[in-house]
Amino acid sequence: MDVILVVNAGSSSVKFRIFKSDAxxxxxQLISGQVDGIGVRPRLKASGADDQKxxxxxxxxxxxxxxxxxxxTAGAWLRREQNLHFVAVGHRVVHGGPHYxxxxxxxxxxxxxxxxxxxxxxxxxxxxxxxxxxxxxxxxDMPQVACFDTAFHRGHSEVAERYAVPDALYAExxxxxGFHGLSYEYVAERFGELMPERAGGRTIVAxxxxxxxxxxxxxxxxxxxxxxxxxxxxxxxxxxxxxxDPGVVLYLLSEKGMSAGAVQDFLYKECGLKGLSGVxxxxxxxxDSAEPRAALALDYFVYRIGLYAGYLAASLGGVDSFVFTAGxxxxxxxxxxxxxxxxxxxxxELDRDANGRGDLRISHxxxxxxxxxxxxxxxxxxxxxxxxxxxxGGYAGAAVKRTA
Ligand code: ADP
Numbered sequence: 001m002d003v004i005l006v007v008n009a010g011s012s013s014v015k016f017r018i019f020k021s022d023a024x025x026x027x028x029q030l031i032s033g034q035v036d037g038i039g040v041r042p043r044l045k046a047s048g049a050d051d052q053k054x055x056x057x058x059x060x061x062x063x064x065x066x067x068x069x070x071x072x073t074a075g076a077w078l079r080r081e082q083n084l085h086f087v088a089v090g091h092r093v094v095h096g097g098p099h100y101x102x103x104x105x106x107x108x109x110x111x112x113x114x115x116x117x118x119x120x121x122x123x124x125x126x127x128x129x130x131x132x133x134x135x136x137x138x139x140x141d142m143p144q145v146a147c148f149d150t151a152f153h154r155g156h157s158e159v160a161e162r163y164a165v166p167d168a169l170y171a172e173x174x175x176x177x178g179f180h181g182l183s184y185e186y187v188a189e190r191f192g193e194l195m196p197e198r199a200g201g202r203t204i205v206a207x208x209x210x211x212x213x214x215x216x217x218x219x220x221x222x223x224x225x226x227x228x229x230x231x232x233x234x235x236x237x238x239x240x241x242x243x244x245d246p247g248v249v250l251y252l253l254s255e256k257g258m259s260a261g262a263v264q265d266f267l268y269k270e271c272g273l274k275g276l277s278g279v280x281x282x283x284x285x286x287x288d289s290a291e292p293r294a295a296l297a298l299d300y301f302v303y304r305i306g307l308y309a310g311y312l313a314a315s316l317g318g319v320d321s322f323v324f325t326a327g328x329x330x331x332x333x334x335x336x337x338x339x340x341x342x343x344x345x346x347x348x349e350l351d352r353d354a355n356g357r358g359d360l361r362i363s364h365x366x367x368x369x370x371x372x373x374x375x376x377x378x379x380x381x382x383x384x385x386x387x388x389x390x391x392x393g394g395y396a397g398a399a400v401k402r403t404a
Pocket of ligand 1: 208209210238281282283326327328331332333
């Protein structure tokens with residue numbers, strides 16, 4: 001069967017989804033799976049459209065030591081045992097640098113170009129590019145599309161994009177990029193379909209997962225983000241601190257004698273809700289904990305979301321709609337309610353029953369600011385962007401007609 005493969009590769013796992021286009025403009029998810037525990041306890045798991053388990057297989061650490069072999073393992077299972085033929089592959093790539101403002105068909109030159117942004121996202125970019133290289137080498141004629149977490153934010157104004165540093169640094173790429181763009185683009189589109197009368201308004205979307213950020217959207221386009229040069233900035237996250245005075249980094253380097261690598265590990269893995277609570281990076285565990293520092297970590301999270309709501313509302317000149325998405329935003333009734341309290345001054349009033357049910361609209365009918373829950377789907381966004389890019393590039397036969 002001819003299908004589209006979507007790949008989201010991280011340091012310890014390669015997640016994949018299979019989509020089929022039954023008719024032009026439609027995409028149906030057939031398989032969702034991942035290889036996790038790479039290099040430690042590798043395991044291939046996948047399930048079908050109605051969640052039935054298709055495979056659960058463990059491997060020796062030496063057989064799947066890295067992202068490349070994980071991609072080969074998943075690819076071989078999909079091709080040989082599921083009998084699938086990939087007509088196109090869409091990849092999540094965290095960084096498109098200053099220039100990629102839309103998805104791009106990859107070739108050797110594009111990969112070389114994207115390698116330049118490894119220094120801007122050292123933990124993510126190399127893992128994102130590894131499967132692209134494996135597939136380019138093995139199937140050079142198969143179209144692959146890189147879809148960027150930064151692209152949705154590339155239309156920001158210069159004042160939103162700049163840091164107050166000398167121009168030379170800006171020219172070499174030191175700027176505020178913003179991330180989670182695939183999620184925001186999906187949510188903006190979906191919100192427009194579900195609430196067309198609000199699509200042209202001023203919207204703040206809060207993507208609250210283990211990584212968390214917020215985005216100001218005017219008329220469907222990103223105008224400001226809580227994240228900046230890297231995915232460390234903005235809101236506190238599971239293990240990242242969010243906004244931090246750069247003086248703290250100088251202190252770690254000069255007073256604590258930490259190396260740059262040690263500071264990087266510390267900021268990506270030991271801070272945020274985990275560092276503040278000393279209990280867990282998981283909001284569910286913090287909600288269940290009797291430890292006072294767990295309560296402090298949640299207070300801090302809610303407080304900072306409230307602060308960023310003000311910051312983003314200022315960038316929009318007001319706000320009409322506030323949308324929750326990602327793990328915490330979609331599932332935590334309690335945190336949505338606590339965050340809504342912080343938005344009361346903006347004119348947001350929660351409908352407690354609707355919030356308890358997790359309805360699309362969770363604000364009171366009289367609320368000046370509408371509050372909504374819109375589940376995200378970054379993989380579907382990648383599949384859509386892949387088809388759109390190939391269609392625009394004259395690959396319509398490959399991506400759309402052959403799958404019909
Ligand atoms: P990722 O960024 O890894 O894709 P998700 O969007 O899946 O993350 O969100 C994961 C986070 O969502 C978990 O760390 C957990 O804190 C939170 N979460 C998931 N379900 C719930 C729930 N029912 N209540 C509160 N928090 C939840």
